[in-house]
Amino acid sequence: MGAVKSKRMPRAVREQQMMDAAVRTFGQRGYQAASMDEIADLAGVSKPLVYLYLNSKEDLFTACIRREARALIEAVRGGVRPDDPADRRLWGGLRAFFTHTAQNPDGWAVLHRQARTHGEPFAAEAAAMRKEIVALVTQLIAVAAREAHRDPSLPDREVAGLAEALVGAAESLAAWANATPGVSAKEAAATLMNFAWAGLGGLMEGRAWSPAGGSAQAPAPVSASV
Amino acid sequence: MGAVKSKRMPRAVREQQMMDAAVRTFGQRGYQAASMDEIADLAGVSKPLVYLYLNSKEDLFTACIRREARALIEAVRGGVRPDDPADRRLWGGLRAFFTHTAQNPDGWAVLHRQARTHGEPFAAEAAAMRKEIVALVTQLIAVAAREAHRDPSLPDREVAGLAEALVGAAESLAAWANATPGVSAKEAAATLMNFAWAGLGGLMEGRAWSPAGGSAQAPAPVSASV
Structure with a gap:
């Protein structure tokens, strides 16, 4: 990384390099x-x-949490x-989440472990990110329930609880996948999709x-080889 | 609590009172x-x-983590x-888990939040407890898969992943239930059971x-009123 020592580099680029490090x-x-x-x-x-x-x-740690949170949320939004x-x-959304956390294990460790375990103001930053993800998942489930024309439809609090459950499952599985040799992002996403759906x-x-037929008696269930 | 000042109280009882506090x-x-x-x-x-x-x-904090972990694990085991x-x-198991965490919100906060956010040796104590719960759930899922005589049966790693997902979902939902006014243990357990099953x-x-007919087209789905 000695090459980045050039004095001509713009501040924004250098800052990103510092934050990467x-x-x-x-x-x-x-x-x-x-x-x-x-x-x-x-x-x-x-x-x-x-x-x-x-x-x-x-301040550097706070900036890292914010950048990584932003990147994760954008990745998930982009996948839906x-x-x-x-x-x-x-x-x-799940594919995007597990791909992102697998490709950015250090960023995920910062968000999921470090930011939550060193008091304020870091925990609040991590909590704000989590809240945004839960809101995204809540909306996703609510829209799905509406589309399914269920009568009576799922109550709001039930939807909120399901979203908390799904987010907790994803967090746990991402930590496990990153700590378990040989578990791919696709495999982790497939496990959670099967579990959740x-x-x-x-x-x-x-x-x-x-992916073809919802939860039908499918000949080709989703797996790591999909 | 002035009454506990009596000098005749056995040490074990006093220790438990100190740990309660x-x-x-x-x-x-x-x-x-x-x-x-x-x-x-x-x-x-x-x-x-x-x-x-x-x-x-x-040492007092470590003793608290151990006692609360033991109590939670015994409650869950007792429910299965x-x-x-x-x-x-x-x-x-889910009913027992959510009943225990709802009745012992401070113990759950110690295990789920405090023990994991103040470094070692506390985080290791919390991790050991979690590992034991994951092992219990893994076994539960593996036995269920074996009983279902699935061929091919669920691979071990898939079972391990499902257990991580379920435990993460339960942790997240318990924290949410304890922080959300009016969500009962039964309601949280029902939400997770519906989600997970x-x-x-x-x-x-x-x-x-x-509870009567598994995941059949049931007239009386599990809910807080069951």
Whole structure:
């Protein structure tokens, strides 16, 4: 990373490089153990420059949480195609979520572990991100229920609870997938899609969800090979 | 709590009273903000006695995590009746889990929030408890799959992933239920049972899980009024 030492580099680019280095260091070492020396080294800049640009370790960590939260939320939103049927919208969102967390394990560690375990103001930043994801999932489930023309439709509080359950399941599974060698993003997304859409009852009866036919008795259930 | 000041009380009883006070204080104030003065006051004993019996704030917190973890695991195990069919075993475990976390909100806050957010050795204690719960759920799902005589049966890694998803969903929902006025343990358990057994797909098609007939087209789906 010595090449980035050029003095001609615009500030915005350098800041992003510092934050890349910071996310990697915070994600792998943890907030406490991460040193500004190591972050500066990894970014190929001097430590005073990191302080000049990002002020303090606290501010740098907050900036990392915000950037990673924004990126994750955008990835999930981008994966949900509004014109798809309900199950495929969910599948798109889950695929995007697990792909993003697998490709950015340090960013995910910052959000899911570090940001929540070092008090305020970091926990509040992580909570705001989570709230936005829960709202997105809540809306997704509410629209799906409306489309299914259920009468009586699912009560709002039930939808809210289902969204909390789904988000909790996704968080847990992403942490597990990143810590378990050989589990791909597609496999983790498929596991959660089967769980969330077909349910354990459906799986026990061989009704895995399939991208083609919803939770029908599908010959090609969704799996890592899809 | 002045009455507990009697000098005749056996040590074991006094220790439990100190830990009751500690769980309440740690759960409501957080680990950092909780003071040994407040804990001693609440337990109706002198601060030196708390130190004499439980050594330090760190040791007291560790003892609280262990006690609350043990109680939660025993509650869940006690809720699963081995002779029930698979879906009812899960329902029994979920009912026990949500009843326990609703009745012991401070204990749940200690396990789910405090223990995981103040570094080691506390996080390791919480992780060990979680691992035991995941193992219990993994076994439950594996036995259910075996009983369903699925061929090919669910691969081990899929079962492991499903267990992680279910535990994550339960953690998230318990935190939500305890933070949301008016959500009962039964309602939270029902929401998760419907989600985990019937899946969103089943719910959209009106196939909620019911205690009587699995995920059949049931006239009386499980709800808070069951």
